[in-house]
Amino acid sequence: MDSIVSLITQPLVLELLITLVKIGFILGLTIGFFAPMLAWVERKQSAIMQDRVGANRAGVFGITVIGLLHSLADAIKLIFKEDFIPRGAERGLHTLAPVIAIIPSLVVFAVIPFGGQYTLWGHEVNLVIADLDVGLLYVFAIGSLATYGVVIAGWSSNNNWSLLGGLRASAQMFSYEVTMGLTVIGLVMFYQSLSLVDIVAKQENFWHWGIIWHFPAFVLFLGCAVAENKRVPFDAPEAEAELVAGYFTEYSGMKFVMFWTAEFLEMVSISGMCVALFLGGHHIPFVTQKFLLTAFGDLLGQDIGAVVVMLIGVGVFITKLVILLVLQMTIRWTMPRFRYDQIMKLGWKMILPLSLCWIFLVGVGILTGVMPRP
Amino acid sequence: MEMAIFLVMGALSVGFSLVMILARKPVTSAMSLVAVMFCLAVLFALQSAHLIAILQILVYAGAIMVLFLFVIMLLNLREKEGEESHTKGYGQIFGGAIAFTILIVAVGSTSMSGSPAGLSSDRFGTTAEVGKILFTKYILPFEITSVLLLAALVGAVALVKLRMR
Numbered sequence: 001m002d003s004i005v006s007l008i009t010q011p012l013v014l015e016l017l018i019t020l021v022k023i024g025f026i027l028g029l030t031i032g033f034f035a036p037m038l039a040w041v042e043r044k045q046s047a048i049m050q051d052r053v054g055a056n057r058a059g060v061f062g063i064t065v066i067g068l069l070h071s072l073a074d075a076i077k078l079i080f081k082e083d084f085i086p087r088g089a090e091r092g093l094h095t096l097a098p099v100i101a102i103i104p105s106l107v108v109f110a111v112i113p114f115g116g117q118y119t120l121w122g123h124e125v126n127l128v129i130a131d132l133d134v135g136l137l138y139v140f141a142i143g144s145l146a147t148y149g150v151v152i153a154g155w156s157s158n159n160n161w162s163l164l165g166g167l168r169a170s171a172q173m174f175s176y177e178v179t180m181g182l183t184v185i186g187l188v189m190f191y192q193s194l195s196l197v198d199i200v201a202k203q204e205n206f207w208h209w210g211i212i213w214h215f216p217a218f219v220l221f222l223g224c225a226v227a228e229n230k231r232v233p234f235d236a237p238e239a240e241a242e243l244v245a246g247y248f249t250e251y252s253g254m255k256f257v258m259f260w261t262a263e264f265l266e267m268v269s270i271s272g273m274c275v276a277l278f279l280g281g282h283h284i285p286f287v288t289q290k291f292l293l294t295a296f297g298d299l300l301g302q303d304i305g306a307v308v309v310m311l312i313g314v315g316v317f318i319t320k321l322v323i324l325l326v327l328q329m330t331i332r333w334t335m336p337r338f339r340y341d342q343i344m345k346l347g348w349k350m351i352l353p354l355s356l357c358w359i360f361l362v363g364v365g366i367l368t369g370v371m372p373r374p
Numbered sequence: 375m376e377m378a379i380f381l382v383m384g385a386l387s388v389g390f391s392l393v394m395i396l397a398r399k400p401v402t403s404a405m406s407l408v409a410v411m412f413c414l415a416v417l418f419a420l421q422s423a424h425l426i427a428i429l430q431i432l433v434y435a436g437a438i439m440v441l442f443l444f445v446i447m448l449l450n451l452r453e454k455e456g457e458e459s460h461t462k463g464y465g466q467i468f469g470g471a472i473a474f475t476i477l478i479v480a481v482g483s484t485s486m487s488g489s490p491a492g493l494s495s496d497r498f499g500t501t502a503e504v505g506k507i508l509f510t511k512y513i514l515p516f517e518i519t520s521v522l523l524l525a526a527l528v529g530a531v532a533l534v535k536l537r538m539r
Binding site for chain 2: 090093132133134137138140141142143144145147148151152154155156163166167170171173174177178194
């Protein structure tokens with residue numbers, strides 16, 4: 001027992017353990033909680049918005065918990081489905097594609113801070129898995145790899161619908177990546193950092209939040225995010241009225257679920273980034289972390305107080321995340337699908353010039369002092 | 375540790391490069407090239423050039439290779455066309471040998487001492503440092519490159535317009 005304690009308290013081992021706990025927390029939050037919950041919300045919210053009852057049948061001994069068990073039932077059903085690979089498909093790439101699709105959306109979370117820095121029992125804990133000085137670029141770099149999963153899926157299925165879906169996806173995702181990158185340049189100029197941890201730290205004061213100074217960028221960014229995730233109204237790559245199911249037409253069982261989960265996880269990760277960039281991360285408006293630390297420190301002691309503040313911070317982050325997710329879900333069930341040429345026109349001819357204009361305006365604002373940098 | 379990562383990544387990048395050249399299917403070649411980009415990014419990160427590493431993935435793996443794939447899919451290339459090029463490969467071997475010799479001579483004649491590109495070593499590779507040097511010491515090449523790219527862009531559009539007429 002003593003040897004275990006002494007092993008754990010070694011700095012390197014402790015650091016490793018903390019990192020593992022953080023990774024476990026993120027995986028649990030995204031795959032374990034948000035993915036099944038979003039599948040449920042998607043059904044239930046669409047039902048409410050369309051004045052239907054929605055999924056309410058799956059249950060254990062008659063207990064249905066407002067349809068929550070449907071996600072579980074779905075999982076069981078899909079595990080036992082036949083894993084079908086069409087004739088003439090590239091078997092290797094066909095199997096690899098869902099994996100390529102799902103990994104980037106998880107890996108992006110490595111640099112998104114889901115809390116602040118806290119001192120617990122004399123040990124610094126920073127609630128981000130990796131604090132990179134190029135964090136923002138890392139998100140875009142990894143995010144751009146998600147295209148491969150979709151494109152390879154479309155190509156390897158040996159199916160015309162899939163190929164068309166993959167083609168559309170590659171052009172669309174590529175276009176909106178470029179635009180999305182440009183929408184956040186103004187923020188980088190404003191906060192003078194590419195590290196998401198830095199950017200969140202500079203938003204402690206409510207009047208320095210991204211959404212206050214960069215509301216146009218926020219709107220453009222969110223629009224690009226929805227397009228990048230290929231969700232309605234930008235779901236031309238899987239338009240079921242034209243392309244059966246687009247790039248994942250030939251997928252069944254768990255591989256299909258991986259594409260589905262990837263879509264939800266992309267939503268979560270892009271919302272997490274949005275929270276970090278525009279909504280102040282774990283900060284509560286008009287309440288500084290120092291104030292919370294002293295308040296709870298006096299009440300519960302230094303370390304327990306810090307733990308409580310940490311939990312509050314994570315809770316605030318998740319709350320903001322949920323608000324953004326609900327907003328995206330509402331957009332999804334409100335708008336009809338855009339035509340493919342409209343999507344391209346919107347990206348290149350409207351959002352791109354507008355974001356360039358915004359960069360110029362931010363530059364002018366910073367130079368003239370209208371926009372005081374935090 | 376660093377040496378081990380370097381060796382593994384170096385071997386992987388050489389291996390994937392070979393797959394890229396030898397593969398029959400264009401998509402396999404393209405995906406191997408993506409893998410090569412990744413290995414190169416890790417090598418850059420090992421040199422503590424984090425910005426370059428990320429840009430390597432962002433620009434090459436994330437953008438340019440997607441365009442490659444887009445073109446391959448648009449033409450729906452399944453197998454490499456011009457199969458006979460595989461049988462008479464003497465010219466390629468000869469050309470490769472010449473290129474390799476030139477490379478060896480070039481590397482041999484360059485002295486690798488001193489800090490690269492005149493950067494201070496402690497902050498080397500950070501975004502701020504790279505940006506500073508890009509906009510001061512290397513501003514002229516940087517701007518010329520952007521003009522060159524613009525010219526290429528205009529040229530491409532002009533060519534397309536010409537064909538449409």
